[in-house]
Amino acid sequence: MRLSESKIKTKKRIEIEEESKGLAYLLRANFIEKLTSGVYNYLPFGLRVIRKIEKIVREEMERIGGQEILMAALHPKSLWEQTNRWEAFDALFKVQSRYGQWYGLGPTHEEVVTPLAKNFIFSYRDLPLYLYQIQTKFRDEPRPKGGLMRTKEFLMKDLYSFHTDEKDLDWYYEKVKKAYLKVYKRCGLKPIITEASGGTFSKFSHEFQVLTEKGEDTIFLCANCGFSRNKEIMEGKKCPVCGKKIESYSAAEVGNIFKLKDKYSRSLDLKYIDQNGEEKYVLMGCYGIGISRLLSVISEVLSDSKGLVFPEEIAPYHYIILPLYTGRRDTDKKITKFSEEIYQLLKDHQKEVVFDDRKNVSIGEKFNDVDLMGIFYRLVISEKTLSKKRIEVKKRNSPNLKYLSKNELINLKK
């Protein structure tokens, strides 16, 4: 993509009043735009990162048997009454049609996926079943804060699993834990698995918590054995596993998983016929990853003093070409020609490449933009590199410069 054609630009003015540097960078780089308190739009570069996170999530969900569906956001009131959550779920946005019907704007989808599963589940032979979606959720949060951390509208992956018995649910629950860790690793994060409240139906649920001062949660973490529990349910200052002193940290939750057991299958009547011909309630698990929140946490935790830093797999683009002009016409012509060659070469090799061919932007601004936007490889073409038929290559997350030939550039290893 040529930056001159895309018209995409970063913001000159710095957003100084934002709550975190990650958020400030996302806004300054024009990755996202605040529409109103707790509601954001995704602009082209930000959406590219979101789509790459989604791709990772999809791949890891498919690997554990997840089948993708897409459920509606308008939920009939009757379903939420069946589960007694129409009044009890505080953050449920309620909307009335001018023709009378009431809807809840889906903040989570147990009320929809449980009846939906009846299309597929009749007997024990139809179990287990794993259905997931990546979809927009709505929650009437009391105090939206932290940019994308807690918003009224957000992208979420929610997976629901259906089982014949607890053993099978337990086995899949552990499988999802591992899949989640893979997702986070590919996104450059190493969350801690933390015990949290299991609600009325399970002893514990589990959260995936990334340590950061900007996090809203407080977790206890044992330095000795690695045990972790959310402050909300922590009793005492000693590790319940090894007995050592346990310390508290600020953290941001990037995922949570629950064993729902028969809570929703009972209230929404999801049964199967077992091997003896008896009707039984299906057991369920639910597993969430906040996609937009993940972007927010990555932006906070991985960024440096110059801007956003992404792992190669989720960087908005992998290469950016910066021609460094001299002011001398003949040399500059050659620099442009070589830059165009490299641009074409990378495109021919299906690489995601941006050519910063903007005319009215200073070279200083261009260098700043590369760092701000977190493009993975910066390629500088200058009089110096030209004389050697080389390209100056710098990774966003490393200070080292390399001078590569075209061939070496194309075969760069991740």
Add this chain to the structure above:
Amino acid sequence: MRLSESKIKTKKRIEIEEESKGLAYLLRANFIEKLTSGVYNYLPFGLRVIRKIEKIVREEMERIGGQEILMAALHPKSLWEQTNRWEAFDALFKVQSRYGQWYGLGPTHEEVVTPLAKNFIFSYRDLPLYLYQIQTKFRDEPRPKGGLMRTKEFLMKDLYSFHTDEKDLDWYYEKVKKAYLKVYKRCGLKPIITEASGGTFSKFSHEFQVLTEKGEDTIFLCANCGFSRNKEIMEGKKCPVCGKKIESYSAAEVGNIFKLKDKYSRSLDLKYIDQNGEEKYVLMGCYGIGISRLLSVISEVLSDSKGLVFPEEIAPYHYIILPLYTGRRDTDKKITKFSEEIYQLLKDHQKEVVFDDRKNVSIGEKFNDVDLMGIFYRLVISEKTLSKKRIEVKKRNSPNLKYLSKNELINLKK
């Protein structure tokens, strides 16, 4: 994918009371599920088709310079008041936060994209700009009907273009027309470009209308010169271009395009500095394609007496393998072995393949399911084909059978 593992099944009971065969097939094939009047969930096979339509739309939008964004569904009331549509837009769902704020649930995004464009547009150098999204829209329709044709919640591609002058807007408008025709052609449709009301700001807008008895619209079409106009604005029974008698037809709208000119840039104050340093209003166009409606129209228009028919590019899967067993153990073992070989071969070649290895489903049902679900190539492995080391291949939209070798199968031309 192995059908035995996916647990995905079609419905045995036939939905006879549906308004159209396309809708009946989509429901029976479990592509979609009705959650409540005018609200649908997309199940795995249906979502695959939707994603493929989205991919086509994205490719054609990128080809005409479109840059993808993703805008929010929660729109602040203030923006809709600025354009005088908070009260005037009948189908706007209005939702109030428990903390007081009112939001409209985006039925279209002029109120959001116009201010958003201020991030990128300052001078004439920043124009033209083309931004699009594929996103969920909400409309409080009076009488949702026709399945996905008119729903309260639907997937839409909306493109917005920004220009310095009418000439540039006119030029791009024609370019979008051509891109739209490419989208529809790839989806197997040949819509008619029909003149429709241009509202208060333009003489005409244009609709893309597919002739079908199940359509909600009536259009006039001249058999002599091809001119077409929506009944809503048609005066007289003669073609205004060639003067010949003009006939009316039922049709379903699959897209519409508008020249908005300065309607929204005025009310939402989107200006640019021209070459003479003067401030001017940006001119805009908007261009919509209903993605879920497109699935509905394709299902209606292309289906036959047995079920859904899709062009290869948007079929849920390209191949389905059906082993035809004999009841004799030795032969059946060989049939399974050869079927597994073909399954692996197609997967190794990155083909989208389903293996119908279900045990408790009759072969008759399996044949019916292939036709119902619109999988493009049906591959039968039987004693007969086995003896010749061949595969029986049938295209969904053709009665002919071919007997191909493995090598020929892999090199099948579209």
